[in-house]
Amino acid sequence: MATEDDGSSSEQAAPKAATPEPAEPKEPKEPKPKARPLKRPEPKPVPKGQGPGPPRKRVKQEVDSPSHDPPKVPVKARPMTPTLPPRSVSAKQEEKEDSAPKSPAKFPRKSPPTSPPSPPAEPASSSWRPDWKERDEDKWWETDWDRWGSWSSRHSANSGSSARWSSPGSVRPWVRPAEPSSPPKPKQAPRAGKGASPPKPRNVPPPRAGKGGNTKGGCKGGAMGFKAAVQDLSRRMRPRRASRTPPALHTTPPSHTPSASPAAGAAAVDRLSVCQVQAANLRQSAQHLLVLSSRTAKDVTQELTRISQDLLASAVALGKIQTRIIDGKAVSTQVRAEVKEMTEQLQQEHGVVPGIAMILVGERQDSKSYVANKTKAAREVGFHIVDVHLPDSVAQEELLLELQKVNEDPKVHGILVQLPLPEHINEGAILKQIRVDKDADCFAAENVGNLCLKGGDPPLAVPCTPAGCVELLQRSGVEVAGKSVVVLGRSNLVGMPMAQLLLSMDATVTVCHSKSQDVARHLSRADIVIVAIGQAQFVRGEWLKPGCVVIDVGINSVADETKKSGYRLVGDVNYAEVLGVASMVTPVPGGVGPMTIAMLLKNVLNLARQSAGLPRVPLRREVPAVEPQLA
Numbered sequence: 001m002a003t004e005d006d007g008s009s010s011e012q013a014a015p016k017a018a019t020p021e022p023a024e025p026k027e028p029k030e031p032k033p034k035a036r037p038l039k040r041p042e043p044k045p046v047p048k049g050q051g052p053g054p055p056r057k058r059v060k061q062e063v064d065s066p067s068h069d070p071p072k073v074p075v076k077a078r079p080m081t082p083t084l085p086p087r088s089v090s091a092k093q094e095e096k097e098d099s100a101p102k103s104p105a106k107f108p109r110k111s112p113p114t115s116p117p118s119p120p121a122e123p124a125s126s127s128w129r130p131d132w133k134e135r136d137e138d139k140w141w142e143t144d145w146d147r148w149g150s151w152s153s154r155h156s157a158n159s160g161s162s163a164r165w166s167s168p169g170s171v172r173p174w175v176r177p178a179e180p181s182s183p184p185k186p187k188q189a190p191r192a193g194k195g196a197s198p199p200k201p202r203n204v205p206p207p208r209a210g211k212g213g214n215t216k217g218g219c220k221g222g223a224m225g226f227k228a229a230v231q232d233l234s235r236r237m238r239p240r241r242a243s244r245t246p247p248a249l250h251t252t253p254p255s256h257t258p259s260a261s262p263a264a265g266a267a268a269v270d271r272l273s274v275c276q277v278q279a280a281n282l283r284q285s286a287q288h289l290l291v292l293s294s295r296t297a298k299d300v301t302q303e304l305t306r307i308s309q310d311l312l313a314s315a316v317a318l319g320k321i322q323t324r325i326i327d328g329k330a331v332s333t334q335v336r337a338e339v340k341e342m343t344e345q346l347q348q349e350h351g352v353v354p355g356i357a358m359i360l361v362g363e364r365q366d367s368k369s370y371v372a373n374k375t376k377a378a379r380e381v382g383f384h385i386v387d388v389h390l391p392d393s394v395a396q397e398e399l400l401l402e403l404q405k406v407n408e409d410p411k412v413h414g415i416l417v418q419l420p421l422p423e424h425i426n427e428g429a430i431l432k433q434i435r436v437d438k439d440a441d442c443f444a445a446e447n448v449g450n451l452c453l454k455g456g457d458p459p460l461a462v463p464c465t466p467a468g469c470v471e472l473l474q475r476s477g478v479e480v481a482g483k484s485v486v487v488l489g490r491s492n493l494v495g496m497p498m499a500q501l502l503l504s505m506d507a508t509v510t511v512c513h514s515k516s517q518d519v520a521r522h523l524s525r526a527d528i529v530i531v532a533i534g535q536a537q538f539v540r541g542e543w544l545k546p547g548c549v550v551i552d553v554g555i556n557s558v559a560d561e562t563k564k565s566g567y568r569l570v571g572d573v574n575y576a577e578v579l580g581v582a583s584m585v586t587p588v589p590g591g592v593g594p595m596t597i598a599m600l601l602k603n604v605l606n607l608a609r610q611s612a613g614l615p616r617v618p619l620r621r622e623v624p625a626v627e628p629q630l631a
């Protein structure tokens, strides 16, 4: 895709200076589970410290016209300081929210329990479904502000794929706890050689009268056809030479080596075993469906969903899930190209050039690098740029004065104060002074409030990183409405607004944080997982529900002697383990990070449009839903 220098690759960005109180990546103390053989060496936590760059004495305020001057902070100027590796972006936020020291036990590294407590009874779908049918026009994400409606429904589904998830019969059930099985009873073994549960036979619930008065043993609209089909499925699933005791799933993933060696032979047996268990499970599922055919369509749909989950688990065990890598760099390039086009149009048709003020305080290498990349990206799309760089030692009043200037500058439509600010500056007091209609990051209380309010005004901008995550999901064809989403982290920058955004898109959102119990259990039920906790490679593959979508917001450095810099960037998710389990994952670097910058540009464009009385541009392109891919 694009080769343009967007500052999003690890080559382009400068190493990030550490903060005085760095968040150490908390690596597991427990031994790793036996099965999924991971050759990845444990990264050593890197000592972090404050970047030693001499504080600048000058106050720089430069006005940059589009496509003229080179960046004020050269992108390639990145002193490689192995002892000053980039620190986690989200860690700092998490530090701020929880003053108490974190204990690794708060995010325990352990397998999801095989028998979690029974889920609460699912509410009748009609009583809790959002009023999406009436509110097709309220999907603010892809509509003009003028058509703004209830915040709760503004993302509501109006597409076929959404309806699929919202219809009464297709409400995705909770992942069931393990239940005592009836024969054939395969010996249970961890998924893909790890602690998770393989498909398990379920107890058949006693038949009951179906809703809608259909008590005669049939779903509405063709029970006999369905029954016959299930019988046929059951017959076809029956093993030709059924073994009395189905073999257990093996604890190692099947090998793909040619079958000449004894090891390959053993691997083939492994694969055969897995297939046999899978067939046994399917056969039992079909039998179960036979019983369920006397029940309601909802029961049957739930059972079908469970079967598909079991199939996904089997696919994981067989090494058959192909995890799609969501290319944030490519998507961000696309978004920036769209912003550029719309900027040109805005200038031609209305004579408005979007203007952004970037306020950077201090000499943190990471902040300097991000601001340099933002400046470069803003220049590329044709924005007017005001670049303010203040020394570390700047007084709060002086910073406020600079802020006042850009607040009053009519050429500036969006203001960005790069975070974090030095310790002696009251961050909240500064952010409060940004004019709400120039709040490019959606930090202002009014904008944050509107993000949360049902039926309130729309926020004038959307928080950049969460908006980037949503954009990645949408452009990857991932439907959010009705899905179970777990957000790990509750920072003001990512976790909190992310959860609100997803809630407004009709997701069922669970927020886990440093005080949450049994994070793995929450994760094992999530269709979509968004991780922003600032702990290197914290989320394990075995915790995840097969086929889920993983968005990794973390940026952490770990020591890597093979690199010239002495470190490399990793996310909050154990990427290697997630491959083959999740249906999609964002990499680090090259995932969410570049989207943060692209969405900032989009925010500023929209602020400029709104300042001219124009509606904001749609944030979304319709894309077909993507199902998990099997190899």
Ligand SMILES: Nc1nc2c(c(=O)[nH]1)N[C@@H](CN(C=O)c1ccc(C(=O)N[C@@H](CCC(=O)O)C(=O)O)cc1)CN2
Pocket (backbone or CB within 6 Å): 007, 008, 009, 010, 011, 012, 013, 014, 015, 016, 086, 089, 370, 416, 417, 418, 419, 420, 441, 464, 465, 493, 555, 569, 588, 589, 590, 591, 592, 593, 594, 595, 596, 597
């Ligand atoms: N005012 C703000 N401050 C901060 C924000 C923010 O959204 N507004 N977010 C973060 C930092 N950030 C943007 O400012 C940011 C972080 C990471 C990236 C990025 O492109 N990362 C690359 C890797 C970069 C590297 O090699 O170091 C990637 O993930 O691929 C962009 C922006 C805190 N402050």
